């Protein structure tokens with residue numbers, strides 16, 4: 001049987017440079033369309049059952065975050081259900097993944113993928129639960145729906161949205177965890193749905209997700225640089241979401257991401273917005289400290305440097321929403337690698353852990369909810 005590599009499927013990304021036997025598989029990651037960004041990969045290796053393979057991705061030195069490859073391990077699956085980590089090394093710009101497939105096919109990715117089919121399954125499954133409605137805020141460049149899930153009857157308006165950067169698939173695993181937690185019927189879900197009205201956009205960038213992009217939509221726009229002036233031509237995904245937010249107001253927002261380099265979960269805030277208040281900053285600190293108390297996977301020591309006073313980038317959603325609504329707006333970053341404080345040798349950071357963290361984020365929200373306005 002011939003060894004072959006394919007990425008011609010939902011969220012696939014790889015180019016084959018050369019395959020000259022199991023020890024000489026050379027690949028390259030494709031750039032996002034109309035963009036220089038690349039880092040996400042997802043492909044299927046076939047015809048190598050029982051053979052020790054060395055897969056070399058040769059263009060990692062020029063990727064968006066070369067610091068993401070040090071201490072990184074690729075994820076692999078032979079059933080596309082459970083994903084484990086494979087021995088991976090990085091040297092001189094080349095990422096080498098070593099696998100010995102048990103069967104005829106093995107799927108290999110940057111992180112456990114979250115397909116658009118799974119997204120539709122999620123909307124269908126959650127949409128049938130009691131008190132849940134789903135609607136479409138608008139459409140992407142390529143005509144895919146920007147789905148919103150609504151639930152809860154309380155006065156505080158909470159927006160949760162993720163995957164502006166489509167290669168950060170842990171963001172949609174987090175969304176799945178949040179939606180399951182909010183529809184479980186347990187004490188937490190009952191209390192939160194009484195206190196808040198939730199607006200949840202599990203996938204802000206369906207085109208980039210389908211195309212196997214890291215960071216941009218179908219026309220090469222980084223959606224998280226569009227929130228000051230979104231447009232129908234460059235960023236209809238943001239334009240329709242921000243219009244819906246203007247219609248509801250926002251008391252609490254969480255924008256969910258993954259970080260390529262840092263082996264930690266952390267929250268980036270909105271320091272540096274022009275109208276910042278002590279109340280807002282106090283709530284941000286309280287929220288982060290509460291989450292660190294509730295979750296062994298979350299910490300407040302390491303994260304992005306805060307912007308200087310007045311220097312916040314208002315094209316980023318968290319800054320824009322904090323400025324626009326005076327709200328508690330947060331950017332949650334999860335690792336592609338693992339959590340240094342609480343590592344898992346087999347799985348690293350994973351879909352399951354992303355879902356648990358989502359529930360912990362909601363537990364922390366309940367603790368501060370009375371003070372949101």
Ligand SMILES: [Zn+2]
Pocket residue numbers: 165168257258
């Ligand atoms: Zn991101």
